[in-house]
Amino acid sequence: MIEIKNLSLHVGTFSLKDINLNINDKEYFVILGPTGAGKSLLIECIAGLYLVKRGEILVDKRDITRLPPEKRNIGYLPQDYVLFPFLDVRRNIAFGLKQCKLNKAEVCERTDNLCSLLGIASLSNRDVRSLSGGEKQRVAMARALAPSPNILLMDEPLSNLDVQTGKRLRLELRQLTKQLGITVVHVTHSQVEAEEIADRISIMNDGKLEQVGSPEEIFFYPVNEMVSDFIGSPNILDCQTYRPLGNGLAEVSSGGLRVVLAHGDSPVKRIALFPRDIYVSETQPPGPPQVNRFQGFISKIIQHGRLIRLHINVGGNTLQAEMPEDVFESMNLTVGKEVFVILKLRRIRVLDGTDRSS
């Protein structure tokens, strides 16, 4: 278990402010926040790359605050991977093993094992500069895992990959670290990434931890305005009726809306929908199916940076939809205008019965 107590640190004009955080054993923990929030700095403190003068960092009850990084046995995967360009793939992976007092045969065996675990055995003699982003990511992962750390820190490990590779590696990362039984602290600015991969998430902004909790707690019950602004607070609808349709589908009604969603047999009391998952169209969408399509009118238009948020009155409910500025400009939307909204069926979430917002 990692315990961070009252940690404060000033670096130039930036500072981490009184950070308190517990990360459980074998947990996949994600620190999520906008650029410049201090996420990287925080994990570099855990790694020992910054000397912490105020506060404590404990790992399994042992105080490591003053321990140099080489004595902490914490794996670190930096952003952009930072592979050693003067060593080939194999030597990059074996780099940390040289300090582990292993003989040559043991180093060789461990390197082979890591290569096959990460599926990079065919790359072993390649120049690291010739690798693709995904390959570099795996090599950096193997290098960080080589000295068998109990904790792995990852700084934006998926942000430089194309969307497809990133998506695939997300699942792999979680599987692999769960299989190895290590504690992971993963830093990212991507909500989708955090939501898919994390056991628990911490939202960080301006050197402070704003909220720590399960993905559901964070996304559906933001504790303050910063968190709800950052993640885009969802539309939450109370459901009056529930009817299973079979094939894993169900219909609920909320106010005047009948919404079809993917759900099993248990009753649904509340559903949530992120503004980004609501499509807005000026014209009637063509063709069937007619489910989850509603007519309403715009009651408010708010600009949030480069995003436009629309309040749309649909059957007595107000739904918030979100679209990029350029899409908004390409349409002719004004307050009071009649529009059609389309809810993405697979993106409708069912909230559990407990009401935590009150």
Next chain:
Amino acid sequence: MKGAINNKDIEGKPGFTGISGDRVFKVATIAALAVVVIFFVILLFSLFSYTSWNDFTSAILSSEILFAVRLSIITATLAAIFSMIIAIPAAYALSHSKFPGKSIVDSLLDLPIVLSPIAIGAALLIFFNTKVGSSINSNFNFVFAVPGIILAQVTIVVALAIRLLKSTLDSIDPRYEKVSRTLGYSKFQAFRSVTLPLAKNGLIAASILTWARAVGEFGATVTLAGAMAMKTETLPIAIFLSLSSADVQKAIAVILILVIVALIALLLIRKIAGRGPLI
């Protein structure tokens, strides 16, 4: 009306506007470059026109010149080694550490590069006449002796070596060291196993330039070690002594040796630079 007059004015001066202006500018800059290149080529050819192959070979094989070649190689190599040993940690400190007065230290290091070498040589000579200096000199014998040559060369080139190495170290991402720290390497081990290999090309280039500059050093050397034939006679001092005794053939032979040394050094550095950065 006024605008029309202005236009006409400009059109009347084809050297300053339009396509013809571009051409004039290009020709003028190339002409300046050509003047410099032609000047150096003429200088080199005048050396050849003044000597014959026989005179050149007999001069170069004379015991005095062979002595000067050997002494220059030994002293410059030792000076380059000493300079690099000091410059590597010093450049690292200047590149990576923050300390009060860093900018003053940084400016101070430019002094030996800009200052006349004879002034530095004179300062060294004066230092060895002080109490502390003379007691050091009685042990190591710098003044008017071979160790003085090495000391003078080190004094001149060490700042240059630090400058060159600092720019190499500045270009290395500090995260390489950070990663190696998390892989079990101490600060020194990380420096040795990661930073030095990353700085390899810069280190080689700095060593070659430092060595070449030490070979050519004259002002400080002649002031501290003197110009004694077959004793403190490095290649530049050999030119000075040959010209003093009006032995132009010998001077030309040494000049050509120095030209060749400089050209080889520059070619090597070009080749290393051509490899590009490792990262």
